[in-house]
Amino acid sequence: MFPSSSPSIAIDNNAELQTEIDTWINTGTSQYGHISTWDVSRVENFSNLFSGKSSFNEDISGWSTGQVTRMRYMFNNAGQFNQNIGGWDTSNVESFEGMFYGAAQFDQDIGGWNTAKASNLAGMFQGAAGFNQALKDWDIGQVTTLGSTFYEATSFNGDITLWDTRKVSTLQNTFFGAQAFNSNIGSWDTGLVTSLDSTFYGASAFNVDINGWNTGEVLSMSQTFRTAAAFNRGLNGWNTAKVTAINGMFQQAAVFDQDLNSWDTGNVVLMWNTFGGASAFNGDISSWDVSKVTTFWNMFNWAAAFNSDISGWDTSSAEHIGDMFHVASSFNINIGSWDVSRIGSLANTFARAYAFNQPLGGWDVSGVTTFHRAFFQASVFNQDLCAWNDHISPTADMGGSTFLGTSCESKETPQLYGSYWGPLCSMSCVPSEAPSITPSGQPSSAPSSLPSQQPTDESANQSASPSLIASESPSTKPSESPSIQPSSAPSVNPSSLPSESPSAPTGVPCLPDRTSVDAALLDIPTAEGTYGPIGDWCFEAMSLDNLFVSQNMGDFSYNINGWDVSKVTDMTALFQDTSNFNHDVSAWDTSRVTDMTQLFRGCYLYNNDLSGWKLSQVTSVSGMFNGAVAFDQDITGWDVSKVYNMNDLFWNAESFNQDISVWNVGQTTSMVRTFRETEAFNQDLSAWDVSKVSLVGRMFTDAAAFNTDLCAWKSKLPSNADVTLMFDGSACPYTSDPSYIGGEWAQMCNWCIPEPSNAPSLEPSQQPSDQPVNAPSDQPSFAPSDLPTTNTPPPTPQPTLEPTDEPTPQPTDQPTDSPTSPGP
Secondary structure, eight states: OOOOOOTTOOOOSHHHHHHHHHHHHHHSOOTTOSGGGOOOTTOOBOTTTTTTOTTOOOOOTTOOOTTOOBOTTTTTTOTTOOOOOTTOOOTTOOBOTTTTTTOTTOOOOOTTOOOTTOOBOTTTTTTOTTOOOOOTTOOOTTOOBOTTTTTTOTTOOOOOTTOOOTTOOBOTTTTTTOTTOOOOOTTOOOTTOOBOTTTTTTOTTOOOOOTTOOOTTOOBOTTTTTTOTTOOOOOTTOOOTTOOBOTTTTTTOTTOOOOOTTOOOTTOOBOTTTTTTOTTOOOOOTTOOOTTOOBOTTTTTTOTTOOOOOTTOOOTTOOBOTTTTTTOTTOOOOOTTOOOTTOOBOTTTTTTOTTOOOOOTTOOOTTOOBOTTTTTTOTTOOOOOGGGGGTOOTTOBOOSOSSTTSOOSOOSOOOEETTEEOOBSBTTSSOSSOOOBOTTSOBOOOOSOOOSSOOSOHHHHHHHSOOOOOOSSTTTSOOSOTTSOOSSOOOOOGGGSOTTSOOOOTTOOOBOSHHHHHHHHHSHHHHHHHHOOGGGOBBOSOBOTTHHHHTTOTTOOOOOTTOBOTTOOBOTTTTTTOTTOOOOOTTOOOTTOOBOTTTTTTOTTOOOOOTTOOOTTOOBOTTTTTTOTTOOOOOTTOOOTTOOBOTTTTTTOTTOOOOOTTOOOTTOOBOTTTTTTOTTOOOOOTTOOOTTOOBOTTTTTTOTTOOOOOGGGGGTSOTTOBOTTTTTTSSOSOOSOOOBOSSSBSEESEEOOOSSTTSOOOOTTOOOTTSOTTOOOSSOSSOOTTOOOSSSOOOOOOOOSSOOSSOSOOOOSSOOOOOOOOOO
16 A cells, blocks of 8 residues: 555755655655655745656656746656656746656647746757657747757657747757657747757658748748758748858758748858858859858758759858868869968868869969869869969968869879979970989989979989978079979078978888879888888878778788978878877977877777977867877977867777866867767866857767866857767766856856856856756757867868778768777
């Protein structure tokens, strides 16, 4: 029998009720009798009562709820709960936020609830995968936020046509992942809505006419229809005059193909991934004003049908166009007049753009630092780019496959010949011989004339005459017409050569290009006969990306600390998966390297001194020590001031626990999974300048020791930063996602400020009584690599975890989210 009830004894408040519920669930007994008979009529706050009570499924339908004003996260992750509570009196409830968050079994008729006083339905049915009830009669006239209300409510398709949304200001994530939803909401009043970020992201059945929505106040439309696989409705009636971000808006919206030419995009700054993977899209957007857009990265990536005329776009503000037309297999519009003077990278821009063959010789590429795979497998491209010789920086990274797979006359990776860059698609760009330097540093005698074609044996010629790094001095600057061959070789002033690039040992040439390096590593004994002992090799300007991956040298064990890499610009994945590598490379001069992505990824034994390395030119350290489980060296002094990508930097580097608090991360925009599974790490990072970091999802996930207070970050991070699962599985006293509550960030590892935002600050050890143990935010439940931001530049495209010679892969719904495994 149940314990006898005591109807005359009422429970007074939330804390008392919470204690009694815990006792009931743990022991099955209570001083008040059976839980179904408790007198809770005096309790005003039901927040979190059954939060995390995954097995609870008792009948509480008879509870008196007439005084309750808050039901926030009441059944948060109560996965088994599915009782009929449709008769509850909810007439005084003001907040239903997160009430059924993660209540996967709940599917009861609550359509008769009185919601007239409710102002907050954010996340109410988030993750309630079984819920599909009619809510058409709810009065939501006072509701101001519907953020994440039906987020991943995968069964829901109830009629909410007549909801009064006139006071709603955000529809962010409202139907994110609501795969069944296709209710007619075209008549909703959206006049106050400011955010449509991810509203229909993953709503794969949705295809309702919402062209009549009033979007005049909307500021951001990031990822609005991403992976909305069925959506193909006209939107030309939308007012986009205030919108600043449409990044990812139609990404992977596979059937969308509508005319959007009437849109006012004059205030848009971010267009990255707007039509990425929108394979059917070929709408007219020729009149778009893109004069303020800074980022076009991935915009038409895998947009297979797109060939709209965008030749007249004003791209003068553009800073990022990497991967813009990657696998845009139909695109062949003349965009030779575009202003690309602010662009820093052309990596993969036209990779596998199979139809593209337009003149780009007029582009100002003087600011471009990497051309890596810019035209990779653009199979018909054969345009002469000799004019670029006047502009390319002498330190630019030409990558290993810039023209590979094109129809260019020369598909070789351009090399620096004296003051000229080598063949740029055409064979006639450069002199056949370049001024050379003797080992002593004196210029050799130059031929009186130069043939118009390159020598057949290019590597032999370069071995005899090591190429120079171009100076800005008049004596080595290219002529104004690089296609015209000079009558004599320019003179060379040895004093103008960079002092940090020592000459090769007397009589021993440097390896001139990547092809020769690859060949040398395949036959080291023969190569040592030409270039000297492997431990003393030197390298001309080139990329060493994927060096040992491409050579399948997982057991590489040579001592290479003496290598002269002072001219190398790219070390991406250089030692990746070289599992037994643990040699000293502390003497390497890395001062010209710009990319160290995945450099030691999977080097399980590596733990050597790198404190002397110079990273002052490096822009990406993404995945650099991913899976380097032994690494724990002092790298405090590294200059990371130019790094903008720290994704996965120490992921699964489980021994690392060095003080890097003084690092200058002011230019960093992405820190996704930076310390994920860095089990030993627990250093103070509160002083870091994270003002430009828009992505910190899973940053400390499963960093089991980390519990440092990061409250200082709440006033630094952009208000729209993605913080999904940032502290999940860490040792922080408060591990739920930081929430933006009216003012500063609500918590950063420790609890920083209470709710409401104008109340006194709490001590880190305190938590508001109505805050759930695992309070969700309005952010997606995974850490996408490209979530929207409206105030900061986006991250650079993340490299794949398995570097290959392929360009960026086709977009997927979610990013790869598995670290390098250290093995069994």
